[in-house]
Amino acid sequence: MSDTVGFIADLPTHLIAAFRATLEQTLHADVILHVIDAARPDYQAQRRDVIEILGDLGIEYENDSRIIEVYNKVDQLSDEDRKDFGRDVLRFELHRVLISAVFGQGIDNLLNKVAEVTARQHIEVSYHIPHADGKALSWLYEHAEMLGRNDGAESARCRVRICDADHKKFKIRFGYEEVESSLEDQI
Numbered sequence: 001m002s003d004t005v006g007f008i009a010d011l012p013t014h015l016i017a018a019f020r021a022t023l024e025q026t027l028h029a030d031v032i033l034h035v036i037d038a039a040r041p042d043y044q045a046q047r048r049d050v051i052e053i054l055g056d057l058g059i060e061y062e063n064d065s066r067i068i069e070v071y072n073k074v075d076q077l078s079d080e081d082r083k084d085f086g087r088d089v090l091r092f093e094l095h096r097v098l099i100s101a102v103f104g105q106g107i108d109n110l111l112n113k114v115a116e117v118t119a120r121q122h123i124e125v126s127y128h129i130p131h132a133d134g135k136a137l138s139w140l141y142e143h144a145e146m147l148g149r150n151d152g153a154e155s156a157r158c159r160v161r162i163c164d165a166d167h168k169k170f171k172i173r174f175g176y177e178e179v180e181s182s183l184e185d186q187i
Contacts, residue, residue, distance in 0.1 A: 023057060030163065031117050032059075032067045033110075038085060038098065039076035065120065068095045068113050075100035122161050125178040127170075130155045136174040143170070 026032050034050055036043050047069075051061040061067060071089055074082055086098050097113055099106035124147065129136050137156065140146065144162035151157075157179070162170070171177065 023053065026054065026059065027057060028165075029066060030121055030165075031114055032064070033070050033114075034067055035070045035072050037073055038071040038089075039073040043071075065095070066117055068097065068110070068117065070110060071096065071098045072101055074098045075103050075105065118163075121165075122163050123167060124159065124161050125167060126157060126159045126180070127176050128155045128157050128179050129176060133174070136170075136176065139170065139174070 032054075034047070036047055040046065054061050059067075069089075071085070074085070077085055082098075089096050089098065095113060095117070097106055097110045099110055101107075127140070129140070131137075131151075131154065137158070140158055140160055140162075143166045144160035146158060146160055148159040149156050167178075
């Protein structure tokens with residue numbers, strides 16, 4: 001998890017350079033929460049600034065399914081403004097949520113959106129791992145969800161749910177390729 005600088009428009013050049021390393025962490029994030037202050041009259045301008053800076057980093061904002069726009073401070077809007085705001089903001093986008101962090105409004109919806117985004121980034125695969133390679137087995141237990149394990153005389157057939165990035169790391173680090181699923185893997 002990384003928290004980047006909040007207000008990034010009109011920062012002096014030397015500060016942008018200082019924050020660049022933090023902002024670059026978004027390139028490797030599983031989920032990007034773009035928190036927008038819904039109570040600010042200029043929230044749309046601030047949103048555009050963030051989109052521009054993320055674009056400079058190589059993130060195609062409108063096409064990146066990792067991004068969830070979180071409109072915070074909806075408790076500071078009048079009831080009528082909140083209805084209008086919600087209708088306008090949520091009309092076209094699946095990955096936008098309205099919240100009030102202070103009062104906990106919308107947090108369950110936000111958590112559901114995060115779960116949806118992360119679930120799409122995980123795959124289910126099977127590996128044959130020799131019992132002698134305890135490091136590989138341990139790594140899988142630490143970095144993946146073990147869905148099933150069948151132990152044979154020489155190896156374990158492990159069925160796991162793992163994020164794509166960790167799947168690639170596992171293949172590079174330990175050299176194991178995934179094996180085809182069989183009926184015994186179905187849990």
